[in-house]
């Protein structure tokens with residue numbers, strides 16, 4: 295299963311959520327791969343130290359994988375880009391977990407890949423038949439999908455992709471690769487307006503891709519990623535309930551029948567921002583007295599909900 299965590303807003307908790315769901319699934323015994331597709335590299339550095347990354351980056355970032363394809367049409371094996379973050383791994387073993395948590399790291403230079411992909415898709419468009427342009431579009435945008443499929447089939451129970459806050463070409467390759475889409479969102483005015491727009495844009499992209507795939511005999515099948523739904527994050531609580539204004543926004547989204555998760559991820563700047571420095575997502579941090587207890591409870595409940603929706607998704611296929 296390949297799930298993209300996506301929202302074209304930054305700072306809504308995508309990376310934090312990806313890391314924690316991945317960690318909790320690994321704790322429950324699953325083989326999990328996380329792919330950092332954001333040039334901001336936050337997911338990468340919530341698992342690796344700068345020194346570890348510098349040691350590995352020349353050979354092992356997703357940027358290099360895209361570059362080889364863009365520059366030389368080389369289809370490198372994504373397996374060679376996987377690392378096992380040491381600190382999270384140790385923590386999982388200390389908890390006697392049998393699961394695996396692996397990472398494909400990102401690179402600040404991934405920001406250029408969007409442009410390079412655009413050029414590759416449109417290059418030589420003049421004089422080229424519509425058909426060969428369509429073929430290039432499909433080949434290039436489905437490259438991540440074809441790269442991830444063997445890993446999803448043979449190596450991992452779940453692959454989570456942490457997307458950048460945009461719908462540019464790199465993000466599009468993730469959406470096309472995905473079986474499911476998970477949308478973290480803050481319950482505020484702009485975010486709630488943005489969700490239906492996001493869904494519309496995603497549907498448009500899927501339609502465009504499918505209309506081309508349906509015309510081609512090259513084996514590019516139409517895609518239909520399952521909308522897992524919206525998870526509300528950074529929700530401020532008052533006496534254990536969301537502030538009324540936040541609840542109003544949550545209700546507004548629910549009324550749009552857009553698919554939402556019951557579990558709310560609450561606001562807790564200190565506990566969420568400390569975890570990445572330790573290389574261990576907060577859900578795996580030892581609970582001391584009451585600290586973390588409520589965060590752990592919510593992250594575990596969210597993971598259970600995600601797992602249940604993945605089951606629904608599987609049974610619907």
Ligand SMILES: Nc1ncnc2c1ncn2[C@@H]1O[C@H](COP(=O)(O)OP(=O)(O)O)[C@@H](O)[C@H]1O
Nearest residue numbers: 304305306307308309310528561562563566567
């Ligand atoms: N539930 C939360 N409450 C408070 N702060 C959070 C929460 N989740 C994440 N953060 C913090 O908010 C910032 C943005 O989160 P991040 O996961 O990087 O968002 P995104 O990937 O959407 O840009 C980070 O500093 C992170 O530590």
Ligand SMILES: [Mg+2]
Nearest residue numbers: 308309332336
């Ligand atoms: Mg992020």
